[in-house]
Amino acid sequence: MSVSDLDICNLAFEGNLVKLKERIEERKDLIRTKDQSGRVALHWAASAGYVDVVKYLLQQGAQVDARDEMEWTPLIISVSAGMEDVVRLLIGCGADVNATNKTGQSPLHYAASKNRLQFAEVLIEHGAEVNTFDKTSKATPLHRAASRGHSKMVTILLKQKADPNSVEIEGNTPLHMACEEDRTQVAQILVENQADITLLNKEKKTALDLASKQLANYLRRLTE
Numbered sequence: 001m002s003v004s005d006l007d008i009c010n011l012a013f014e015g016n017l018v019k020l021k022e023r024i025e026e027r028k029d030l031i032r033t034k035d036q037s038g039r040v041a042l043h044w045a046a047s048a049g050y051v052d053v054v055k056y057l058l059q060q061g062a063q064v065d066a067r068d069e070m071e072w073t074p075l076i077i078s079v080s081a082g083m084e085d086v087v088r089l090l091i092g093c094g095a096d097v098n099a100t101n102k103t104g105q106s107p108l109h110y111a112a113s114k115n116r117l118q119f120a121e122v123l124i125e126h127g128a129e130v131n132t133f134d135k136t137s138k139a140t141p142l143h144r145a146a147s148r149g150h151s152k153m154v155t156i157l158l159k160q161k162a163d164p165n166s167v168e169i170e171g172n173t174p175l176h177m178a179c180e181e182d183r184t185q186v187a188q189i190l191v192e193n194q195a196d197i198t199l200l201n202k203e204k205k206t207a208l209d210l211a212s213k214q215l216a217n218y219l220r221r222l223t224e
Helices: 007-014 017-026 028-032 041-048 051-059 074-081 084-092 107-113 117-125 141-148 151-159 174-180 184-192 213-223
Strands: none
Touching: 007 017, 007 041, 017 028, 017 051, 028 041, 041 051, 041 074, 041 084, 051 084, 074 084, 074 107, 084 117, 107 117, 107 141, 107 151, 117 151, 141 151, 141 174, 141 184, 151 184, 174 184, 174 213, 184 213
16 A cells, blocks of 8 residues: 555555665665655654564664654654554653644643553653643643543643643643543542633633533542
């Protein structure tokens, strides 16, 4: 299956290291040649999880933080795709853990959204900013994890000083999002970690206003 208009990128995506080496030995510039989406071979190898291909391309001079048209780096792609070995390799080779794409989303945003706990831990261990926010909604990784009910991820982020009262573009805190989606366990964790139940969003609603009656009563009891 062709994913690119460049043969070298298709070989990288297929994990065909033998043919890829042959092409690069013939033309070294192929390492940095971009396809129709602005991606180089490293992007495609990272997205498919081929550690041997990623390692070879880096050894041959591929830019570890190469960006495609949407400013995705190989690290952002591999985190989103769930390729743990590639993630660890790229970070070990100096990939920017705080790089963001055109929408302002960092690797940690994707780890939080997709509940990739080990990814989040290794990113944070190497300096990922936990309170980073994207460009479109101003949401932090904690907003993402809370809205999806990822309680273990929420705990990891809070332990690393994620702000439980950060607000996104509509004025919602992670607690607003947890309550709106009826994420009881996450809401409890947030309240136990100083999430403010009185904060108003832009519609002048508190998190409890968005919660079911049962959840709202439960959270009130927690704060009494």
